[in-house]
Amino acid sequence: MSRALRRVAGAVGGAAVVLALAGAAVDGPLFPRGLAPVDVGAVADPDRWSATCAECHAAHVDEWAASRHAVAWTNGIFQREYRREPLDWCVRCHAPLATGGPSSVTGAAEEGVNCAVCHFREGRMVSSARAEDSPHDTWVVDGYAGAEACGGCHEFNFPFVDEDHVVRRYTDHPMQHTLSEFRAGAHSGREGECLGCHGNTPAGHRMPGGHDLGALQHALTLDVCRKSARALQLTVQNVGAGHNLPTGDLHRALRLRAWRSSAPTALWEHFFGRAFGPAPDAGKLVVVDTALRPLQAVTQAVDPRALAGRADEEVNVELRYIYTADEIPTDRNHPGEPTYAVVHSRRARVSEFPRCP
Ligand code: HEC
Ligand code: HEC
Ligand code: HEC
Numbered sequence: 001m002s003r004a005l006r007r008v009a010g011a012v013g014g015a016a017v018v019l020a021l022a023g024a025a026v027d028g029p030l031f032p033r034g035l036a037p038v039d040v041g042a043v044a045d046p047d048r049w050s051a052t053c054a055e056c057h058a059a060h061v062d063e064w065a066a067s068r069h070a071v072a073w074t075n076g077i078f079q080r081e082y083r084r085e086p087l088d089w090c091v092r093c094h095a096p097l098a099t100g101g102p103s104s105v106t107g108a109a110e111e112g113v114n115c116a117v118c119h120f121r122e123g124r125m126v127s128s129a130r131a132e133d134s135p136h137d138t139w140v141v142d143g144y145a146g147a148e149a150c151g152g153c154h155e156f157n158f159p160f161v162d163e164d165h166v167v168r169r170y171t172d173h174p175m176q177h178t179l180s181e182f183r184a185g186a187h188s189g190r191e192g193e194c195l196g197c198h199g200n201t202p203a204g205h206r207m208p209g210g211h212d213l214g215a216l217q218h219a220l221t222l223d224v225c226r227k228s229a230r231a232l233q234l235t236v237q238n239v240g241a242g243h244n245l246p247t248g249d250l251h252r253a254l255r256l257r258a259w260r261s262s263a264p265t266a267l268w269e270h271f272f273g274r275a276f277g278p279a280p281d282a283g284k285l286v287v288v289d290t291a292l293r294p295l296q297a298v299t300q301a302v303d304p305r306a307l308a309g310r311a312d313e314e315v316n317v318e319l320r321y322i323y324t325a326d327e328i329p330t331d332r333n334h335p336g337e338p339t340y341a342v343v344h345s346r347r348a349r350v351s352e353f354p355r356c357p
């Protein structure tokens with residue numbers, strides 16, 4: 001985020017309008033996009049832990065504890081990738097409080113993206129508004145709850161990794177571009193922006209996404225119908241995500257499959273996601289991008305005869321969301337949590353699928 005965030009003086013009544021008074025700027029962006037550690041300032045050690053907040057904000061803490069933000073450092077999928085590429089750069093987004101680099105990921109830093117990461121700057125509480133009964137010396141920042149702020153970690157390019165393994169600058173090649181996808185898509189004017197969808201839990205802090213089956217099922221529809229005896233029509237639509245689907249991490253993929261159980265080798269498959277090739281300077285270039293844009297629907301025809309098996313045998317159709325580069329890891333290399341989720345599935349004889357309209 002390049003533009004300076006403005007500080008607003010004074011308190012705000014309840015959930016009322018934020019006072020838009022200009023003031024001194026926060027020294028630097030709220031989130032430095034992985035180019036520096038997040039600097040929370042002179043915050044007492046206990047205030048860095050979520051447990052300190054639980055006494056008065058139990059609902060926020062419970063929701064956050066069930067979020068991916070809470071496990072941003074500890075989760076098995078991240079840790080497996082990090083062992084392959086252990087850069088200080090990763091730590092700045094996945095354990096932002098570890099200001100001393102990887103070796104200092106202990107204590108509150110293990111909480112990943114925790115309360116202090118988002119809510120303390122220069123030793124003060126920072127938020128979108130200050131309640132009248134708030135005990136905090138709160139710094140109210142314009143746009144704090146908006147998409148740009150989320151983009152402080154959810155929008156970045158492939159980095160240049162210098163010889164000393166330090167990342168100091170980015171290439172022009174997108175690695176995660178969730179904010180740009182949102183801005184370019186059909187939901188860009190949505191009230192609440194990212195939090196209009198991701199903040200829909202009572203305290204707004206679980207922020208469900210691709211690791212939440214309910215969110216995936218809400219985001220995607222699968223429609224299977226029979227055009228003729230020789231053509232099933234499979235339609236997948238991104239009805240609920242405000243950005244491309246998949247978005248975010250480069251290994252994400254969505255696979256639509258059809259097969260007969262007696263003939264697994266005749267599997268039919270369609271891939272939604274990005275594929276990368278080498279870039280001339282550093283990082284990678286997107287060479288294929290079939291990710292579903294917001295509201296985009298894609299229809300594919302499948303000839304049941306190509307699936308082999310018996311003509312009267314059921315056809316399985318499945319839409320699977322995959323988190324990792326290896327969909328089915330070996331036991332030895334397993335990250336210890338699911339590597340995919342089945343979003344939708346159908347099983348019927350060709351004649352039993354509804355006729356296409
Ligand atoms: C002794 C009780 C108490 C503790 C402990 C506490 N808060 Fe609060 N906090 C409040 C009250 C009361 C409010 C105002 C009403 C509300 O939003 O719940 C508030 C408001 C807030 C706000 C909104 C901004 C504002 O000033 O109105 C944020 C953000 C916040 N707290 C974060 C935290 C974090 C992070 C922690 C842990 C480091 C924490 N609080 C610890 C009582 C507390
Ligand atoms: C990923 C960043 C992020 C993390 C992590 C985070 N918050 Fe927040 N929090 C926000 C945003 C953004 C808002 C403003 C929401 C709005 O204005 O709609 C907010 C608002 C609040 C509020 C004001 C009341 C409300 O719900 O709007 C409280 C209280 C609060 N957070 C407490 C916490 C506590 C406690 C934790 C740790 C368990 C925490 N937050 C972790 C981003 C975060
Ligand atoms: C300090 C950096 C940071 C900020 C700021 C931040 N995030 Fe995240 N977010 C992360 C990281 C890191 C992960 C990945 C955690 C993991 O390893 O699974 C993540 C994961 C997520 C996920 C994925 C959840 C899932 O089920 O897969 C969603 C959704 C999300 N963030 C939404 C938001 C929204 C909305 C905002 C703005 C209010 C925001 N984030 C702000 C760092 C951040």
Ligand code: HEC
Pocket residue numbers: 147150151154178179182187190193194195196197198208209210211215216218219240241242243244245246247248249252
């Ligand atoms: C119209 C609602 C909507 C809006 C707006 C929206 N999202 Fe999402 N988002 C979803 C849904 C539903 C999912 C679950 C499906 C998926 O993974 O794409 C999701 C998934 C995600 C994920 C997880 C992707 C993964 O790896 O599986 C992240 C990260 C994320 N959103 C961040 C954001 C950020 C940041 C913004 C704002 C720039 C935003 N979202 C705006 C609905 C929305």
Ligand code: HEC
Pocket residue numbers: 033034068075077078079081082085087089090091092093094152153154155156176209210211247248249252323
């Ligand atoms: C600029 C911030 C940033 C940096 C730097 C960064 N990440 Fe991430 N990472 C994110 C965000 C945001 C997400 C969530 C997107 C999503 O859910 O797809 C994420 C997601 C991931 C995931 C998927 C986790 C899951 O729950 O499935 C892995 C694995 C990962 N990152 C590994 C790394 C590694 C390894 C590095 C360093 C080489 C790194 N990241 C550097 C922000 C960052």
